[in-house]
Amino acid sequence: MTFEHQGLLFESEGRFHDTALERLRSALGGGAHAALAVSGARAAALVGALSPAEGARVHVLDRDGLYEAPGRTLAALHRLTLTHEPVALVAEPPPPSGSGTETREWLRLESVLCTALAPLSLRLLCAYDGRVLGPRARAAVRATHPALVGPGGPGPNPGYLGTAAFGALPAVPDPLPAGGPVHRLEIGMSLPRLRRELTALCESLDLARHRADSLVVAVNELAANVLEHGAGKGSVSLWRGPDRWVCDVFDEHGGLADPLAGYRPADSMRPRGYGLWITRQSCDFLEISGDGGGSTVRLHFVDGLGGLSP
Numbered sequence: 157m158t159f160e161h162q163g164l165l166f167e168s169e170g171r172f173h174d175t176a177l178e179r180l181r182s183a184l185g186g187g188a189h190a191a192l193a194v195s196g197a198r199a200a201a202l203v204g205a206l207s208p209a210e211g212a213r214v215h216v217l218d219r220d221g222l223y224e225a226p227g228r229t230l231a232a233l234h235r236l237t238l239t240h241e242p243v244a245l246v247a248e249p250p251p252p253s254g255s256g257t258e259t260r261e262w263l264r265l266e267s268v269l270c271t272a273l274a275p276l277s278l279r280l281l282c283a284y285d286g287r288v289l290g291p292r293a294r295a296a297v298r299a300t301h302p303a304l305v306g307p308g309g310p311g312p313n314p315g316y317l318g319t320a321a322f323g324a325l326p327a328v329p330d331p332l333p334a335g336g337p338v339h340r341l342e343i344g345m346s347l348p349r350l351r352r353e354l355t356a357l358c359e360s361l362d363l364a365r366h367r368a369d370s371l372v373v374a375v376n377e378l379a380a381n382v383l384e385h386g387a388g389k390g391s392v393s394l395w396r397g398p399d400r401w402v403c404d405v406f407d408e409h410g411g412l413a414d415p416l417a418g419y420r421p422a423d424s425m426r427p428r429g430y431g432l433w434i435t436r437q438s439c440d441f442l443e444i445s446g447d448g449g450g451s452t453v454r455l456h457f458v459d460g461l462g463g464l465s466p
Contacts, residue, residue: 159273162310163301165286165294169198172283175305176202176246179281183244184210191215191236193222193247194283202246215240223250224461226265227436230272230419233280242277249282251289252296257330257456261441264322266300268419271319281305296321325415326445329404329454335396343379343390343405350379350392357394363401367457371403374438377431378405378453386411386451400440403455412451415444 166172176194180202183190192199192214199219203211217236223229237243250262266282273280284297298304298315300322305311339361341353351372358368375392382390387409394403418432436442441456 159270159276160279160303161269161273161301162279162281162303162305163297163313164281164283164305165289165297166283167286172198172285173201173205176281176283177205179244179246179279180206180214181210183279184213188242188244188279189215189240191217191240191243191245193217193219193245195219195248198248219248222247225437225440226261227418227433227439227442230265230269231437233269233273233278234276237273237276237278242279244279244281246281246283249284251284252293253289257332257443258441260322261443263296263300264416265419267317267319267322268416270302272420319416323414323416325413326443327447329443329445329452332397332402334402335398338393338395341392341394343382343392345383345388347376347379347383351376354392354394361394367401370438371401371455371457374435374455375403375405377435377438381412381431382407382409390450397456399459401457403439403457405453405455407446407451407453410446410448410450412444412446412453417444418442
């Protein structure tokens with residue numbers, strides 16, 4: 157088994173239940189590690205429909221925990237498969253509702269999975285409740301899944317666009333109002349000095365220790381990229397948004413032109429990609445934007461995610 161990424165748009169609970177149950181039984185019968193990451197009621201109904209012996213073999217994951225933040229979701233899928241492969245996973249990703257940063261980043265994750273997880277023995281079925289999705293959301297599901305499961309089983313999806321669907325580089329990040337002053341630090345040649353200054357700034361702003369640690373790790377990786385692969389100078393801006401802390405790391409060179417950078421575990425073979433792979437796991441959402449005048453990586457630390465408090 158190699159990586160398979162399939163989408164299911166269901167219009168009734170019965171359709172979801174029958175499709176997911178068939179997938180679980182097929183996995184158990186074929187010797188694969190069967191896993192579920194769906195809402196609690198749906199997971200209980202599916203496990204209850206299996207025999208006790210079969211149900212005991214299903215790995216029930218915390219759906220909200222798995223889909224907490226895109227970078228951590230990708231890392232979790234990677235770990236799950238490397239630990240248990242081959243794996244068959246039935247999951248409910250966050251529904252693509254709205255057009256903001258968070259929806260776009262979840263869709264970017266879906267669009268890059270075929271590249272990111274290509275070598276792994278994972279059969280992933282992403283289930284979406286079509287009853288709550290509008291036309292644009294349905295189109296997004298079709299654009300990010302190379303196969304769709306119909307009444308007769310999975311089949312090729314002619315609407316699949318892959319990374320072309322959500323891989324365009326915006327010139328600037330999404331607008332987000334500041335709820336207070338913007339604190340700015342310069343990226344110089346000393347990363348230890350930048351870490352000390354940022355740690356002191358976080359302490360002065362009363363950020364929780366674990367949140368500050370994650371922010372310093374993420375900024376350190378990005379600043380290293382600026383020094384090693386970018387202009388060699390830039391800036392860090394930290395400010396309070398409506399429901400999150402936001403940190404912009406600006407590189408005057410503007411060489412970072414791939415909004416999907418860091419979503420591919422294969423990037424770990426290259427220093428720049430590995431830093432962004434770590435950064436995406438350290439923050440909740442990450443935006444990459446820019447043009448010839450520079451590039452900006454915006455880090456979002458959302459209130460309540462990752463067990464973090466403001």
